[in-house]
Amino acid sequence: AQTVTQSQPEMSVQEAETVTLSCTYDTSESDYYLFWYKQPPSRQMILVIRQEAYKQQNATENRFSVNFQKAAKSFSLKISDSQLGDAAMYFCAYRSVNGANSKLTFGKGITLSVRP
C-alpha cells in the first residue's frame, strides 16, 4: 500500500519570503501522480499543483513549484513571494495511474501561517 508522510505539522513564513513544505511517500509503483492540495479556513480542497512521475521536469504553477526526487521518493512544495492568502493547511497526496485504483492517499497535512 502507498503511504504519504508529512513530518512537519506547522510552518511559518514571512510575507514575501519563500517557504518549502516537505513530503515523502512510499510506493512500489513506477508510475503515479503526486499532488499538493490547499485547504483554507473555508475547508474547500483546492488543487495547487500536480506532478506526473514519468515526467522528469518539475511542475510549476505561478508562485508554486515542486522539487520531485523520484529515487528519494520526495516531493516538496516551494511557495515563492508568500502572500497572506497562502495561509492554509497543505496536503500532499498520491494517486496511482492504475485505473482500478484511482483513490487519493493523503498525508497528515501541514499548517502554514504567513506573518505580515
Place this chain on the structure above:
Amino acid sequence: DSGVTQTPKHLITATGQRVTLRCSPRSGDLSVYWYQQSLDQGLQFLIQYYNGEERAKGNILERFSAQQFPDLHSELNLSSLELGDSALYFCASSITGTGGDEQYFGPGTRLTVT
C-alpha cells in the same frame, strides 16, 4: 466553485441516529468518490462509484453505505452514529474515475455527532 455540490453543509445529530449525505457530481462526470476528514484519521478515502457501480472501497465502516443513482448523484448513509463519526465528509467527482482524471472536490458536509 468546482461544480460539485454537497448537501447539507452542516449536520448535527445524536449518537445512534442515521443520516444521509448527498453529492451531485460535475456535469459529465461519471465517477464519485467519498472521503472523510477527521482529527484522528486525517483525510481518508471511503468509497468510489462509477456510473452506478461500486468500483473501489477504502476504510469504510460497515455502518456506512453508499450508492450512486441513475442520474449520477450519490448518497452516503451513516447509521448507528458514534461520537467518533464527527468529521468533514467530502465528495469528489471525475470524468471516468481512472488514475489520469482530475478529481474535483465539493465543499464538504460537516457532521457533528453529540
